[in-house]
Amino acid sequence: MSPRPIAVLLAAFLVLLGLPTLAVAAPVQTLTWTGNNSTTEYASAPTGALPGETTIVFENSEATGNTTGMSHTLTFDTSTEGYNHDVNLNVVANPFDPQNGRHEAVVTLTPGKYRYFCTIPGHTTMVGEFVVSDGTGDTTAPTVTAAVAGDRDPSGNYLESATVSLTATDAGSGVASVEYQLDSGSWTAYSAPVVVSAVGMHMLHYRATDVAGNTSDEGMEHFTIVEGQGDTTPPTVTAAISGAQDSSGNYVDVATVKLTATDADSAVASVEYQLDGGAWTAYTAPVAVTGAGEHMVHFRATDEAGNTSPEGMSDFTVVKSDTTPPTVTASLAGTQDADGSYVGKATVTVVATDTGSGVAAVEYRVDGGAWTAYTAPVPVTAAGVHTVDYRARDVAGNTSAPASVSFTVVAGGDTTAPVVSLAVSGKQDGDWSYVGQASVTLTATDAGSGVGPVEYKVDSGAWTRYTAPVVVSALGAHTVGARATDVAGNASLEVFGAFTVVAAAPPPTDACPVSDTRETVVIGGVDSQVENIDIGNGCTLNDVIDENAEYASHDRFVKHVKAVTQELVGNGVLSGGDRNRIVTAAIESDIGGTAGAADVRGRDVKKAL
The missing domain is CATH 2.60.40.10 (Immunoglobulins)
Structure with a gap:
């Protein structure tokens, strides 16, 4: 219990006895934090303070600007290096909690620097620090x-x-x-x-x-x-497109563009439009657009005060009364042999025309595959007989009947098979077995027609198309095969790799199942300020120091602490500086006890190490 609650209880006890009460000193200062709707920073926070008993006020309420009912916390950092860690404070405040979001706590501050933050997810940038100083030596003004x-x-x-x-x-x-x-x-x-x-x-x-x-x-x-300069707000201008539309939303034969501009302050002085990147033109009446195709109209307005609105824009498509589908043809190009087959590659070019509303789209498909937008001549390189279908659609929505062209592609002189290899990777033990799993990566190259499909199989399984490294996790011996085929149809030799997968070793046994997990190494009430880390076997620094064991004397306890910390330094677990702070805390403590106990405990601890 802190000194202040003890003093309060003593005062209450004296009142019951009818005796004079002791005066309870008020905290030397009050530090206030406030929160609002922000999740990135506190609304206000102190930057400095004096040492001693202090009232902490954290208010996150409607009065401080929190209108959403959002919670914040005020939490003092007790682990980050470089800050004081002697104040444990974690206050949650909400405008609708029983305290209406205003909370108080009394703490004792010591000279140094404190760090505070909000622990609620999404509020992690709400962080800051303040300095506690006794004023000694600071003669420089802010x-x-x-x-x-x-x-x-x-x-x-x-x-x-x-x-x-x-x-x-x-x-x-x-x-x-x-x-x-x-x-x-x-x-x-x-x-x-x-x-x-x-x-x-x-x-x-x-x-x-x-x-x-x-x-x-x-x-x-x-x-x-x-005084302000009057009207600084530009006009508002909108566009409305009207006309008869087809089922796709296109305007048939004509689209009419109507512009409307308003200004709440001074009057509208002018309205302008620009059609399809042309010159800006004064708008005086609705504009009729009759050209078939896609169109874009930009528009703007200026008021009497000289304010010009941002440019607006609207796009639309005009189609003609067209019921005739486009005409579409295809042609083949490439080197042919005596049988008329294309050697190595055939290139298909598709051309579509439409005298009505114009061509909107051209599509093709190879050997019954999915229809694909045609943007450039299509090369077909796979050896064999092929059929390419094609069609076109005009702006009015008329689609031509699919047409097709058939041809044969033969290998163009490439008789060399691709080269395929495999590599096995993963964590290995001393017997070169893979622990837990192995990953198999295949690589294929071909200097002629190029690599086609690559396949693999595991043990006696079926050949499977390779797309990504293969993970094998079943325990035991395995054989993985690999093969590849190039575009000309040449198949590589099958290659194989053998390896063994073994189970992962069980985790190490916890030497201290019931562990002392205090944040720092504390010996007999003396805080060394050294982090109480796990030394690697489940035991913490406090466990191996074991302040609660019996020791023949205080000197014997200090020798015990020196011995175990020296071994930890030698094992790379502890730095020399941290060892010195722990030994100093042991010396300043009053730990000591029954003769012989420390020797026994020391042997047990060294076994744990």
């Missing part, structure tokens, strides 16, 4: 700067309002407070950017004070606010 922002006219005056942001830093004890004074007003605590909207000249003074009590020189910013 540095504080100001920045003024807002819309400005050509003379540099701010239009309608200006926002002043203050930033203070202190490398010593930390910033305690920032203040500002606007014009001839009083000094005011700065917590957020200051918005000034009164028309006229203004002077803002500012200063900052650190935890050690050093106050910066006053800074100042002067600026002038003038």
Whole structure:
């Protein structure tokens, strides 16, 4: 129990006895954190503090800007190196909890640096730190700067309002407070950017004070606010396309474009449009578009104050009253032998025309496969008899009947089979067996017509098309085969690889099933500040030190600690610096006990090591 709760209980007991009570000292300071709708930072947080008993206030409520009912936490870091770890604080606050989101806790701060953060997933950037200083040695005042922002006219005056942001830093004890004074007003605590909207000249003074009590020189910013310049909002302009449409949404023969512009302040001065990348043209009446094909119209408007809207755009397609499908033909090209077969490759070129609405799409398929959009001549290289079907569709939606062309491709002089190899990878034991599983990767090359299908089989299984490395996890001896065929139909020799898969070794036995898992090495109440790590066999540093065993004397206990930590340093588990801190904590402790127990315990611990 901390000293403060003991004092409170003692005061209550004295009241029951009718005796004078002892005065309970109030915390030396109050530090406040606030939260709002942000998940990236706290709404406010301290940057410095004094040592001693402190009231921590964490408020995450509607009053601090949380209007969504979202929870935040204020958690002090007790593990990251470089920060104080002597305060365990983890407060969850929600605007609708029993405390309405406002929570208090009393802690004792010591000189140094503390880190805090929010533990809720998605809020991980809500993090910060503050410095606790007793003021000793810090005689340097904070540095504080100001920045003024807002819309400005050509003379540099701010239009309608200006926002002043203050930033203070202190490398010593930390910033305690920032203040500002606007014009001839009083000094005011700065917590957020200051918005000034009164028309006229203004002077803002500012200063900052650190935890050690050093106050910066006053800074100042002067600026002038003038009336706004009237209408700065551009018009709103929209387009509507009308006309008879077919089942695909295309406009038949004609599409009419109507533009509408409005402006809530000054009047609309002009409306313009641009059709299919042409010149900008003044809009005076709906525009009729009759050309067959796809179209894009851009449009904009300008008001009397000179504000021009962003460009809008609409696209549409016009088709003619067309009921005739396109005409489509195909031609073959390539080197032919005496039988008319194409040697190595045949190239199919498809041409479509339409005198009505125009060609919209051309498609083809090879040997009954899926229909594919035609964009360029199609090469066919596989040896054998082939049929290529083709068709076309016009803008009006008329599709031609499928037509086809048939031909034969023969090998073009490539009589050399591809080369195929396999490689086995994975974790191996001392007998070169693979532990748990083995991965088989196949590689095939062909300098002639190119590699065609690559296949593999495992043991007596069927040949299977290879697409990715094959994982074999069944325990025992295995044989994997590989083969490949090139585009000309030449098949490689079958190659085989043999290997064995064995089971993974069982995990090591935990030498300390009931372990001391405190975060740091603590000996007889003395915290060494060394992380209480697992030494590799399930035992922690606190386990091998074993402060609760019996020892002949305090000196015998210290010798025990020196011995086990020296062995840990030799095994690379512990650094020399951490060993020194642990031995120092042992010396400062009062551990000691019955003679002989330490020797027995030391032997047991060395066995564990």
